[in-house]
Amino acid sequence: MAFQILLNVFLAFLWMFLQVSFSAHTFIIGYLLGLIVMAGMRRFFKSRFYLHRVWAVIYLFLLFLKELIKANLDVLKLVLRPKLNIRPGIFALETELKSDWEVTLLSNLITLTPGTLVMDISDDNRILYIHTIDIDDVSEAVDSIKNSFEKAIMEVSRG
Amino acid sequence: MKTNDVIFQTVAKVVFFMIIFFAVHLFFAGHYYPGGGFVGGLLTSGALVLLLLAFDMKTVQRGFPVDFKWLIGIGLLFSIGTAAGSLLFNVPFFTHAYNYFQLPLFGKTSLHTAMLFDLGVYLVVIGVTMTIIQTIGESE
Numbered sequence A: 001m002a003f004q005i006l007l008n009v010f011l012a013f014l015w016m017f018l019q020v021s022f023s024a025h026t027f028i029i030g031y032l033l034g035l036i037v038m039a040g041m042r043r044f045f046k047s048r049f050y051l052h053r054v055w056a057v058i059y060l061f062l063l064f065l066k067e068l069i070k071a072n073l074d075v076l077k078l079v080l081r082p083k084l085n086i087r088p089g090i091f092a093l094e095t096e097l098k099s100d101w102e103v104t105l106l107s108n109l110i111t112l113t114p115g116t117l118v119m120d121i122s123d124d125n126r127i128l129y130i131h132t133i134d135i136d137d138v139s140e141a142v143d144s145i146k147n148s149f150e151k152a153i154m155e156v157s158r159g
Numbered sequence B: 001m002k003t004n005d006v007i008f009q010t011v012a013k014v015v016f017f018m019i020i021f022f023a024v025h026l027f028f029a030g031h032y033y034p035g036g037g038f039v040g041g042l043l044t045s046g047a048l049v050l051l052l053l054a055f056d057m058k059t060v061q062r063g064f065p066v067d068f069k070w071l072i073g074i075g076l077l078f079s080i081g082t083a084a085g086s087l088l089f090n091v092p093f094f095t096h097a098y099n100y101f102q103l104p105l106f107g108k109t110s111l112h113t114a115m116l117f118d119l120g121v122y123l124v125v126i127g128v129t130m131t132i133i134q135t136i137g138e139s140e
Helices: A001-020 A024-040 A050-079 A100-112 A138-157 B004-030 B037-054 B057-063 B066-088 B114-138
Strands: A089-094 A116-121 A127-132 B096-101 B107-112
Touching: A050 A100, A050 A138, A089 A116, A089 A138, A100 A127, A100 A138, A100 B004, A116 A138, A116 B004, A127 A138, A127 B107, B004 B066, B037 B057, B037 B114, B057 B114, B066 B114
Parallel strands: none
Antiparallel strands: A089 A127, A116 A127, B096 B107
16 A cells, blocks of 8 residues: 555656656646556566555545434424424443544444444453444444445455 | 554555655645645655554654654754855855756756755754654653
């Protein structure tokens, strides 16, 4: 990943030196040319071609926006309901994410989507304790988080 | 009762860079826009305090092995040196000189000796703030 971006920047610089014009304009053209050449050579890299990961980041962002709007509408319905028949509760979510930044990103995404709130993380970063506003089915809530956010984050961090 | 600070520490590591960049931007903006040495220094020590909150004193001192009491002295030297430098040219104390230069990357830039004075203020503010906070934090 880092090596591929570095190679791409190097190719852009090479293009600038070949053209003998040192402007941002030439750099961008060289970068795009490098992208095309590297896409052709993608079988020879150890890891995935890095555009996959860029797309995964964009996908995660769009998913987050979608969930944010959906969940806010849910909370709006709860607030406007005349009778408040909700069952707040805390459940544990076992996560498969390893590194610090993945766990942080997942916790912040869960917290930013209303109705759920990360309260604590176990010492080995394996279990998130989540407070939810209306708990009808724990397994359903776990599945929905696992299938949306965790999957998308794994798609980003996969080598 | 030891809690797991993984979220706080990861976010602090990222936000630290943003605060430092904003502090440097404020420091350089001080001549024409709001900002300057004092605010820049306070923001820089604010970024360091954020690290102190997220991690502990020893980690931050390993990362930035600076004795902040020295910064106060160096900053005062910068300020007094800038003020006294005008005496060499037979003009009153604290007279500033400035001119326009063509720098390779920045283009036409005005360089002013008030900048050096501001750098002194910046260093003194960082030194004083961090010394106060560290001495309060270390005393049991």
